[in-house]
Amino acid sequence: MKLSVFGTGYVGLVSGACFAELGHEVICVDIDEEKIEGLRNGVMPIYEDGLKEIVDRNYANGNLKFTTLPAEGVTESDIIFIAVGTPSDNEGGADLSAVEAVVESIAENINDYKIVVDKSTVPVGTGDWVEEMIEEQKEADYEFDVVSCPEFLREGTAVDDTMNPDRVVIGTESEKAAEVMDELHQDFEAPILHTDRYSAEIIKYAANAFLATKISFINEIANICERTGGNVQEVAKGIGSDHRISDKFLRAGVGFGGACFPKDTKAIVSTAAEHGYDFKIVDSTVEVNEAQKKTLVNKLRQEMSDLEDKKIAVLGLSFKPNTDDMREAPSRTVVKQLLDDGAEVKAYDPVAMEEAEKIFGDSIEYSEDAYDAIDDTEAVILVTEWDEFQNLDLDRVKELLNNSLFIDGRNCYEPEKMKEQGFTYYSVGRKAINVK
Numbered sequence: 001m002k003l004s005v006f007g008t009g010y011v012g013l014v015s016g017a018c019f020a021e022l023g024h025e026v027i028c029v030d031i032d033e034e035k036i037e038g039l040r041n042g043v044m045p046i047y048e049d050g051l052k053e054i055v056d057r058n059y060a061n062g063n064l065k066f067t068t069l070p071a072e073g074v075t076e077s078d079i080i081f082i083a084v085g086t087p088s089d090n091e092g093g094a095d096l097s098a099v100e101a102v103v104e105s106i107a108e109n110i111n112d113y114k115i116v117v118d119k120s121t122v123p124v125g126t127g128d129w130v131e132e133m134i135e136e137q138k139e140a141d142y143e144f145d146v147v148s149c150p151e152f153l154r155e156g157t158a159v160d161d162t163m164n165p166d167r168v169v170i171g172t173e174s175e176k177a178a179e180v181m182d183e184l185h186q187d188f189e190a191p192i193l194h195t196d197r198y199s200a201e202i203i204k205y206a207a208n209a210f211l212a213t214k215i216s217f218i219n220e221i222a223n224i225c226e227r228t229g230g231n232v233q234e235v236a237k238g239i240g241s242d243h244r245i246s247d248k249f250l251r252a253g254v255g256f257g258g259a260c261f262p263k264d265t266k267a268i269v270s271t272a273a274e275h276g277y278d279f280k281i282v283d284s285t286v287e288v289n290e291a292q293k294k295t296l297v298n299k300l301r302q303e304m305s306d307l308e309d310k311k312i313a314v315l316g317l318s319f320k321p322n323t324d325d326m327r328e329a330p331s332r333t334v335v336k337q338l339l340d341d342g343a344e345v346k347a348y349d350p351v352a353m354e355e356a357e358k359i360f361g362d363s364i365e366y367s368e369d370a371y372d373a374i375d376d377t378e379a380v381i382l383v384t385e386w387d388e389f390q391n392l393d394l395d396r397v398k399e400l401l402n403n404s405l406f407i408d409g410r411n412c413y414e415p416e417k418m419k420e421q422g423f424t425y426y427s428v429g430r431k432a433i434n435v436k
C-alpha cells in the first residue's frame with residue numbers, strides 16, 4: 001500500500017519505518033529540513049533501539065522516502081497518517097496547530113480518494129474538526145475518510161511496541177476505510193478493535209490517564225509506607241498478584257515524566273472542564289506527581305540542612321532509561337531544586353547529555369561517567385534507572401563520596417545491602433537506613 005506519514009518524530013518515524021519494513025511504500029514528511037537531510041544520510045533524530053537498522057534498510061531498498069514537500073506526501077499516497085506533535089497549550093489543552101497545518105496541506109493537494117488517519121494524540125472531536133476543515137478547504141472534489149488510530153508505543157521500546165502491539169484501535173464509521181485499515185494491519189498479530197471515532201480518541205487519553213493514575217497511586221502508597229513502616233515493593237507485589245490489578249506500572253519512584261503522561265493527563269482534565277465536568281481523579285494524579293518529583297531533594301534536605309555550595313551528583317537525566325528524551329523529565333525538577341538551594345550539580349546520563357545541555361546549559365557540570373559524577377560530591381541522587389546505575393561498584397562509590405549519602409529515586413538497591421556498606425540510604429516507600 002502507498003502511505004505517507006506527516007511528522008518524523010517518535011511516532012511518525014517509527015511507524016513509517018515499520019510499515020516500510022512490512023513491505024509498504026512509505027513517504028515520511030517533515031517540515032524540519034535538517035531532520036530530513038539527516039535521515040537521508042542515516043542520522044537518526046532520536047535514540048531508539050533497532051530503529052537505524054530498519055530505516056537504513058528500507059531507505060536503501062526504496063520502501064522508505066523522506067521529504068519536506070507536503071504535496072508529495074499527499075499526492076503519492078492513498079493513506080495519510082498525521083503524526084505531528086500535540087503539545088500542551090497555555091491552558092493545559094492540546095495545541096493542534098501542527099495538525100491544522102497538515103490538514104491544510106491535505107486539502108490543498110488532494111488528488112484522489114484518501115484515508116486520513118490521525119495517529120497524533122488529539123482531544124475527542126478532533127476527527128470531526130479535521131473532516132470539516134478538509135471539506136471546506138479542499139481544492140478538488142475528491143472523497144476522503146478520517147480515521148482515528150491512536151498510538152500506544154513507549155519510548156525506548158518503540159520499534160518492538162509498534163511491531164507487536166497489544167491491540168490496534170480503528171475508529172471510523174466508514175466501512176471502506178475500516179476495510180483498508182484492517183488490511184494494512186493484517187501483518188500485526190494483534191486484536192483489532194473497531195470503534196466509532198470519538199471512542200478511539202478517548203481510548204488514547206483514558207489509557208494514558210489510567211496508567212499515570214496507577215503510578216501516582218503507588219507513589220502515594222510509598223509515601224504512606226515511609227511514614228508507617230512497610231515496603232512499597234512488597235505491597236505492589238501483593239496487590240499486583242491480583243490479575244484484576246496486575247503488577248504492571250506499580251513501580252514507585254520519582255514520578256512520571258515524558259512527552260505524553262504529563263501533557264495527556266492535563267489535556268483530558270481540560271477537555272472534561274470544557275464540557276462542564278471536573279475530572280477529579282486525574283487532576284489529583286497530576287498534583288500528586290508534581291509533589292513526588294520533589295521528594296528526593298526533600299530527603300536530601302533532611303540530611304543536609306544547607307546545600308549552599310555543596311556538590312551533589314545526579315545520575316540519570318532522561319525521563320526513563322533507553323531514551324534521550326528530556327521532556328518533562330523528573331530530573332529537571334531535581335536539578336532546579338538543587339540549583340535554587342545553591343548546590344553545585346555534577347550530572348551524568350548515558351545518552352541524554354546532549355539533550356540535557358540544551359536545557360541546563362552551563363548551570364551544571366557534565367561528567368564522563370557515573371563515578372566521575374560522584375567523585376568529590378556530598379551525596380548521590382539516582383533519578384533514572386539506567387542498567388549501568390543498577391550495578392554500581394558500591395565500594396568505589398563510597399570511596400569517591402565525601403559523605404556516604406545515597407538517595408535512590410528508583411529503588412535500585414536493597415536497603416540491607418546499603419546498610420552493610422555503611423551508606424546513609426533513602427529510597428522510595430522503603431525504610432531509610434542510618435538516617436539522622
Ligand SMILES: NC(=O)C1=CN([C@@H]2O[C@H](COP(=O)(O)OP(=O)(O)OC[C@H]3O[C@@H](n4cnc5c(N)ncnc54)[C@H](O)[C@@H]3O)[C@@H](O)[C@H]2O)C=CC1
Binds near residue numbers: 085101121153155260
Ligand atoms: N512519543 C511517544 O512515545 C508517543 C507520542 N504519541 C503522540 O504522537 C504525536 C507525535 O508525538 P512525537 O512523535 O513524540 O512528536 P515529536 O515531537 O517527536 O515529532 C513530531 C514531528 O512533527 C514534525 N512536524 C511539525 N509540524 C509539521 C508539519 N506541519 N508537517 C510535517 N511535520 C511536522 C516536527 O518537526 C517533528 O519532527 C503526539 O500527539 C504524541 O502525543 C503517541 C504515542 C506515543
Ligand SMILES: O=C(O)[C@H]1O[C@H](OP(=O)(O)OP(=O)(O)OC[C@H]2O[C@@H](n3ccc(=O)[nH]c3=O)[C@H](O)[C@@H]2O)[C@H](O)[C@@H](O)[C@@H]1O
Binds near residue numbers: 249250254255320
Ligand atoms: O502516549 C504516549 O506517548 C505513550 O506514553 C507512555 O509511554 P512513555 O511515556 O514512552 O513511557 P512509560 O514507560 O509509560 O513511562 C512514563 C513515565 O512513567 C514512569 N513510570 C512508569 C512505570 C512505573 O511503574 N513507574 C513509573 O514511575 C517512567 O519512569 C516514566 O517517567 C505509555 O506507556 C505509552 O503506551 C504511550 O503510547
